Amino acid sequence: MKKLIVIASAITGLALSQISLAAYPEKSIRLVVPFATGGTSEIVARSVASSLSTSLGQSVYVDNKPGGAGNIAMEEVKRANPDGYTLILGHVGTLAVNPALFGSKLPYDPNKDFAPVTLVAKVPNVIAVSSKSSYKTLADLVADAKKNPGKINYGSAGNGSAGHLAMEYFSAVAGIDLVHVPYKGSGPMLTDLIGGQIQATFNGLPSLMGQISGGALRPLAVGSIERSKVLPNVPTIAESGYKGFETSQWYGIMAPAGTPKPIIDRLQKEIAKALKNKEDSKRMLEDGAVLIGDTPEQFAAFIKVEQGRWGKVVEKAGIQVD
Incomplete structure (x- = not known):
């Protein structure tokens, strides 16, 4: 009899569980x-x-x-x-x-x-600078960084963020020394980038697209394997002389x-x-x-x-x- 009660309880519990799942979300x-x-x-x-x-x-x-x-x-x-x-x-x-x-x-x-x-x-990561920057191409940024190691700042959304990792990865590949400035989110970082307090970023395209379209930011290169459909004239980093680079x-x-x-x-x-x-x-x-x-x-x-x-x-x- 006890076994039948246990089985019945299990069946009832399963049925109630299935009803609950079927009603999801409540x-x-x-x-x-x-x-x-x-x-x-x-x-x-x-x-x-x-x-x-x-x-x-x-x-x-x-x-x-x-x-x-x-x-x-x-x-x-x-x-x-x-x-x-x-x-x-x-x-x-x-x-x-x-x-x-x-x-x-x-x-x-x-x-x-x-x-x-x-x-x-x-989403592709994009290396971008202020539209007021003297850097017109990725080569310009790299050349200046090699002339002035440890003097060019780049911003990210925070320590360990994708933008932080992407730029450190690129810096290692390009053989340059940039200074990381971590922010509490992309918003304040972009404000300082546009204002010239920092010189570059390597951020996700969606967070940059509005400022790029509005003319406040200049994209230098995209980190994806292929060019972005919304930035068809911007070269990939691989096309810019770093074969096989992708992030x-x-x-x-x-x-x-x-x-x-x-x-x-x-x-x-x-x-x-x-x-x-x-x-x-x-x-x-x-x-x-x-x-x-x-x-x-x-x-x-x-x-x-x-x-x-x-x-x-x-x-x-x-x-x-x-």
Whole structure:
């Protein structure tokens, strides 16, 4: 009799669980962004949040939690209930670079503490200067840096950010010594770049596109393998004399490990559908993003490959957080 009661309870629990999953979502969903406002990450996150709010019928709101090269937000979300109501914007920095950069001090395991949902977008990094700068080409910047080692400043969204790592990588390849000036987000960094307080940046294109289009910034080179469709006249770094050089930023949606697969699959399906809708993805496309929307399994495999690639870059370039 006791065995029958246990079985009946298990069946009832399973049925209730399935009903709950079928009803998902029943309340607002928080999408955490591990960086400050005003950067590429927020542009991508708000586009995804807006599309999901429409397709899921529940509010999906963006919650910026900057600090610690993204580690603070990642640690918080790994501890969240795995119920589909807390998500985080995964990033090349938090998922692929930080494991190599922080090693055993990293407060989370990107492969064990999170469940990949989908890779949303890849965006080229762009080396840009103020339109008032004397640098007209990447060669101009490199030549001046070689004449004045340790005297040219570049800004990034913070220590360990993708822009920080990208410029350190390029500096190592080009054989130049630039001074890193970390900011609390891309917004204040761009203000100083335009004003001439710093001389260059190597940031994600979406965060720069408005200032480039408005004439405040001059792009010198893009870090992607191919030229950007929205900046067709700007050469790649590889074309500028650094054969094989490539670095791009990428963004994807992650959930805490243990989130039910039906919820993961539902989110992936809705995001992938939104990415195919040009109206939903208009802002990202206009800012030069390449949209993906792959499966959780494909995203997980991509992360592993990127961890191997960036681990070698960090070691070879001797990159350290300031």
